[in-house]
Amino acid sequence: MGLITSDVDRFEAARPRLAAIAYRLLGSASEADDAVQETYLRWHAADVGRIEVPEAWLTKVLTNICLNQLTSARARRETYVGQWLPEPLLTGDPMLGPADTAEQRESVSYAVLALLERLSPNERAVYVLREAFDHPHREIAEILDITEAASQQIYHRAKKHVADGKARARIDEAAARRIVEEFLAAATSGRTEPLVRLLTADAVSLGDGGGKVPARATPLAGALAVASFLRGLFKPSKAKRALLGGAPELYATTANGGPAVVAVVDGRVVAVSCLEVGPEGIVAIRNQANPDKLVRATEQWAAADHGAPLHVL
Template sequence: MALTANDVERFEAFRPRLEALAYRLLGSAGEAEDAAQETFLRWQAADVGRVEVPEAWLTKVLTNLCLNQLASARARRETYVGRWLPEPLLAGDPMLGPAETAEQRESVSYAVMTLLERLSPVERAVYVLREAFDYPHREIAAILDVTEAASQQILHRARKHVADGRTRVTVDEAAARRIVEEFLTAAASGRTEPLVRLLTEDAVSTGDGGGKVPARARAFEGALAVARFLRGLFKPGEAKRALAGGSPGVYAWTANGDPAVVAVIDGRVVGVLCLEVTTEGVAAIRNQLNPDKLDRATARWAADDHGEPLFHAF
């Protein structure tokens, strides 16, 4: 049965929420868009007149599409070149979804998005549906075809896995911004000591180049190792400029609600360094360098008024 204009309009009004849900489940904006579009095709093929609660129906279809995608994604990531990190979303991206509560904001933070990779697909779905979208366990159970008791147990397990990876208290936005600016000043100084002072003793730095941009597969661990890596990253060099296609402008920004460093060449985002800033200092740096995961960031960057860069790297 062909969709009416009202049926299409109803879906399109719900599409942003579906995309935000799919992004949290998949960690990829492109895959989230594909999942939402496939949900529309299922909607188009359904007898929508018999669907009692369209939003619930659409959420169930999308979630199960994402669960299937996650199962195959695990196999693909075993052959991924280097470390796999989620696709970062810059400030203002509608795919970041709801941000009214602390739980909703944290659920899309880059640190938590990375930690969600530890969860099984079902754990991830329950965690996202509950923490990010505030679905009651009764509805989650219906979406995933489990009991309410099972949904509650799965959430408890998922929360524990996520909490085990986040043992520090984050700082407020103003303090985080100051630390990012200090971080960039220290990185541009060419000296190791100022960076070490801003990092926690057990700081780590990971990078995702996807085999297309050089990025070390193993993490740098410890403040001194991370500081030396960052000093080298920002050190001027003709070879680096040639490889990158220019000298990146460096900006203090936010990605996934967290403080971030954005590197831009001729309007193209070439790197997003997401900082996990805590009361003890910068605890983790997650560098997204894979150009396949920066297209949406580039499009978002073009829509923003970001002023002049703080400085140009190398």
């Protein structure tokens, strides 16, 4: 790698890592981009020559910007229309960040991002910095202006909250595709029984339309209730095509490292259904249909080849 010759180059070298941290902290790619840009503006205004460890300085500034955003986001989400779900990222998106360890992969899974919503901003920050980016507690304490002992306590508390909500099985890309193919075959069969067999007894279904497209305001629970809902969701209809601007093409892919169904109309991603899979079957289906949260997915989708769809509604 060539010598970094300017402060701008130094920041750009750090940008991918900062974006990956911000996405895990905020659950939103667009908000993560805003946080990184604000960090750049502060870097640009700072006396960079006096900053001894630029990476640590940038991480601290970014984290505190994200903590402020999380605090205000909680207030906004109280008035959010329906269920709030994270913004999904498709395979290959650089904002997914490092995936060398199981902890790094898990920290960006859609299920864990949803669980992180239950944590306080500080718990979320400590968990992300420690679990996904392997910061020692000494550095986390400096970033958050807390003691090292407090960082350790917060981390153990956050990790327990996340572990209590886990029911996942580790799945490679080939297995993820098989799961989606089987799920789609069942969901488009017009019958509930094949879906019930794939779901755990306490399976849940959640949807985020953001008030922009129809979505259930409350989660559904129980295999039969979820299967009945999904049968209707994946049933072709003129009204559905009129709402979406065409017939949705359904593809098997991975989002946030897990199996997912992507619905595409004329090259535009109109929904991403993330499947959480446990040892006994599909534990949860989280459907992201808010168009504001699918802009980046559409950009990523357009940049890759996907072959023929598995199904057209």
